[in-house]
Amino acid sequence: MTQTTPITPPSSGLYRAVWRWHFYAGLIVLPFIILLAVTGGIYLFKDEINTKAYASLRVVEPLQTGFAAPSHITANALDYHNGTLKAYMPAAAPDRAAEVKILGEDGLKDTIFVNPYTAEVLGSQWDSGPSGSPVMWLVRKLHSLEYIGWIGNRIIEAVAGWMVLLVATGVYLWWPRGKKLGVMKVKASKGRPWWRDVHAVTGIYTAGFIVFLAMTGLPWSGVWGKQFYDLSYKTGLGMPDGYWSSYPVSTVPTGEVLDRTPWILEHQPMPQSGAASGIPAGLDQVVQTVENLGVAAGYALNMPSGPTGVFTASVYPDDISQERVVHLDQYTGEVLFDMGLSDLGTLGWMAEWGVSIHMGQAFGLVNQIVLLLACAAMVLMAVSAAVMWWKRRPSGRIGAPEYPQHLRIPRTVFAMAIVAGILFPLVGLSMLVFAVIELGLYLMARPKHA
Structure with a gap:
């Protein structure tokens, strides 16, 4: 059998x-x-680690005198480190240093930390973008x-x-x-x-x-992320309607210019200023315009890139509802585009909230x-x-x-x-x-x- x-x-x-x-x-x-x-x-604890590890550069004693002018702070930073001014970050809190990003003659970008009250340079560090320090840059990579x-x-x-x-x-x-x-x-x-x-x-x-x-x-991601990105635009659920409809744009993606930008904006082109020549607006004037707009503390002001470039103020705070990107004409200081979280489509809004929670920012400790x-x-x-x-x-x-x-x-x-x-x-x-x-x-x- x-x-x-x-x-x-x-x-x-x-x-x-x-x-x-x-x-x-x-x-x-x-x-x-x-x-x-x-x-x-x-x-998840990037900010806390950076502040503790580099306290001598990042933490200052608050004074009653008020902050020095941005032009004074950046001028001292440029005296300390020769190069081209790329971005200015006002002090995010009364006990925090201002940061100035400078592209040196050697082609490397450094962050210069400056006491915002006295404009005294506290030191410098290799610029590691949104990671905030070389150590966190390594962790991110x-x-x-x-x-x-x-x-x-x-x-x-x-x-x-x-x-x-x-x-x-x-x-x-x-x-x-x-x-x-x-x-x-x-x-x-x-x-x-x-x-x-x-x-x-x-x-x-x-x-x-x-x-x-x-x-x-x-x-x-390169495959899934691209498909999701394309879907958000095809369905009209990504960027706000009329994005750049009234202004000329460059061929440079926003994500290549800004250290940190909303995910939905990374592959969109940077705008251009209305004129190709003239006298650029003063840094103090531009900072004042940004402050008057109520942009949240901790923002970075990126300098124009070339004669048709724009000033760009961007902030990605712990309170994601205050996320914002503002582009200004480099000659007139006119606001060309002002986008906050509430201006995004449904998929863009969901992605920003998801990324913020993923990074441990949205609800604090x-x-x-x-x-x-x-x-x-x-x-x-x-x-x-x-x-x-x-x-x-x-x-x-x-x-x-x-x-x-x-x-x-x-x-x-x-x-x-x-x-x-x-x-x-x-x-x-x-x-x-x-x-x-x-x-x-x-x-x-x-x-x-x-």
């Missing part, structure tokens, strides 16, 4: 298929998740993998998409189904079951935060602590997953969940793969690679009949 192999119930086949995808995805993106969580957790160019951006995008899929498959695997496992609290006391409970329980409490962090980090805990939970889940794998891994084998008895993809998994591929193109591409590998492994592992 020929012995027949028991048929695996559909539910078991689906569970095993989902488990395999969760296993492989987690194993591959695990080191990247740890990198994102650690660097992201540090960057590691977080985005910009060190390895465009491929780093694609890797982070794929990892973000897989994080969403890991959460979805993880919730499915977490569902108790009558098993005596940790659901809302850790039940096991030791060994691999304890690590499993820690992984599952931590995941279910932080699933929403992980998805939020992944999705709000995607606008900067509470925002920072909640996301720091989420980052810590991601590290714990990654470590517990690695320990579980190591404990169950047979010697000399990878220890993946068993193959199904028959080469059949459950319809639910197939539908999930299609949806994931549409929503996250790079995830779909990597799924195809996994599928080819899976097919090859199945064909090698299946029994051979004489």
